[in-house]
Structures are given as C-alpha cells and as structure tokens.
Amino acid sequence: MNSISNWLQASVRLAAPLxxxxxxxxxxxxxxxxxxxxxxxxxxxxxxxxxxxxxxxNVVIAAICAMTVGGLLAVVHAYLTVSRRASQLISxxxxxxxxxxxxxxxxxxxxxxxxxxxxxxxxxxxxxxxxVPFFGxxxxxxxxxxWIAFILPLVSAWVLYRTSWGLNIRAVGxxxxxxxxxxxxxxxxxxxxxxxxxVFSGLGGSALAQAELGYFAPNMTGGRxxxxxxxxxxxxxxxxxxxxxxxxxxxxxxxxxxxxxxxAVIPYQFAxxxxxxxxxxxxxxLVGRTAAPKTIGKPYDPEAI
Numbered sequence: 001m002n003s004i005s006n007w008l009q010a011s012v013r014l015a016a017p018l019x020x021x022x023x024x025x026x027x028x029x030x031x032x033x034x035x036x037x038x039x040x041x042x043x044x045x046x047x048x049x050x051x052x053x054x055x056x057x058n059v060v061i062a063a064i065c066a067m068t069v070g071g072l073l074a075v076v077h078a079y080l081t082v083s084r085r086a087s088q089l090i091s092x093x094x095x096x097x098x099x100x101x102x103x104x105x106x107x108x109x110x111x112x113x114x115x116x117x118x119x120x121x122x123x124x125x126x127x128x129x130x131x132v133p134f135f136g137x138x139x140x141x142x143x144x145x146x147w148i149a150f151i152l153p154l155v156s157a158w159v160l161y162r163t164s165w166g167l168n169i170r171a172v173g174x175x176x177x178x179x180x181x182x183x184x185x186x187x188x189x190x191x192x193x194x195x196x197x198x199v200f201s202g203l204g205g206s207a208l209a210q211a212e213l214g215y216f217a218p219n220m221t222g223g224r225x226x227x228x229x230x231x232x233x234x235x236x237x238x239x240x241x242x243x244x245x246x247x248x249x250x251x252x253x254x255x256x257x258x259x260x261x262x263x264a265v266i267p268y269q270f271a272x273x274x275x276x277x278x279x280x281x282x283x284x285x286l287v288g289r290t291a292a293p294k295t296i297g298k299p300y301d302p303e304a305i
Contacts, residue, residue, distance in 0.1 A: 015250025024200030040099025045202030074198020
C-alpha cells in the first residue's frame, strides 16, 4: 500500500508541469496556431526560474521570471507566425533549438563548477495532514505549485466556455473572418493565445525544476511539451480533459522511475520509453475521432475570402 501511495504522489507531482503547460497549449491551438516551441519555452522557463531563485531566494519571483521568459519567446513565435505568416512548425522548431543552445550556455555560465540546489516550492498544508492514511502524502504533501496546477485548468475552462473573451478565442480558430466581420481584432486574439502558451509553458518549466528537484539540468524537459501536444488530442482541446490526460502521462512517467529502482533485468532505457509509448498508443487509438479547430496550422490572411 505504501508503494502505491508513493507512486501516486510522484504521479501527481510529475503531472503538474504537463498540466500547467497544457493550459497555454489549449489557448494557442484554439486560436489556430500550433506551437511546438513550447518545449523550448518550458526549458527556458526552467532555467530562468532556477536562476532567479538562486539570486533572490524567492520562488514567487522565480515563477514570474519563468513566465516572463516563456512569454517573450512566445511573442517571437506570434510575430513570425501571425504577423509574418511563417511556417508554424519551422518557427517552433527554431525556438526549440534556440532555447536548447541558450540554456546550455546560460547554465554553464551561471553554474560553472557544480549543480546548485535552490529553493523549491513550499508545502503549505499542516504536517499533521501528511500522516492521513494513503491520501495524506498523495494530496496534502504536495508543493503549492501542484495545487495551482490542479486549480488553473478549472479556471481556464470557465474562461474558455463561460466568458465572451473565451468565445472569441474559440471563434478565431474556427472562423477568423467571421470574427473580423464582427469588428474584433483577429491578430490581437491570436497573439493573446500564443503568448498564453509561452507564459504557461514557462510556469510549467518552473514547476518541473522547483516542485521537488531545486536545480536545472540541460534538456531536462525531455520532450514533455510534445507529450502535452498529444494530450491536447486525447483531451479534445478541453482544458479539464486535457489535464486529465496529462495526469495519465504523469502516472506513466512515475511508473518508469519506479521500474528503474526495482533492478529489473531489462535495460532501464526501455522503462524510460513507457510514457512515450503510451503517448503513441493514445494517438493511434484516436486517429480520426477528434476534430481540431478548423484553421489550426493555417496562417490568417485578412484579404482572403
């Protein structure tokens, strides 16, 4: 029973960065812009968070810095894809390469001698609740960023489905010319969706680095943003359902870590493949069963009919 509780605790914690990143992913694809650059934005956010925490010792400032860096990279992606109508895939890939090189260089300059451990997000619940059988460690022993990761998809869904701004966001990805005919700025709404993807990717990177680890490692995202893109399809672009899919992938990630500690005879690389095999299986089972926003991946031309 204790091993199951530990696995669930790790599953929830590892799902938090995915869930945070998925919020922004929903918004950018709802406005019709694919952002594979979230991987780089998440990685840059992780380093910015650790660096800010190292110099200030404040995790709130660290999270804000991570969101700012992710948002700035998203502005670049929005300019290239929305204003200049560049290829969304090439722009995203370029941001990933840029972030990978920049974070490796920045990490080497900031921490030239050894890996520095910085402050992590605190656990706010009273220690007495941690001793509650089974659920104590799974729910109450989690850092505050995990709680935030569970609350924000609910808020995001309310904004997306219960506000006029959310309706405009959804409409842009389906019928941008109809939105323009209503007197709304399609470019402004698209920029908002893309920038949100960078902001939440940066926050997801901060959660990855400081939920428990307290340090940065080169390429520590390990393709997690691509898993989020798969979760979008599984969750049909609904923030709550997508967050649930991220929980499933987080559980698979925690499972592969447990498999490695068991000392199995199979190489550990096969255990590392588990979350990604689950991603492929989920996508294969949903091909043709989900309907993406109609203009996703297509540049908006205000003069086109």
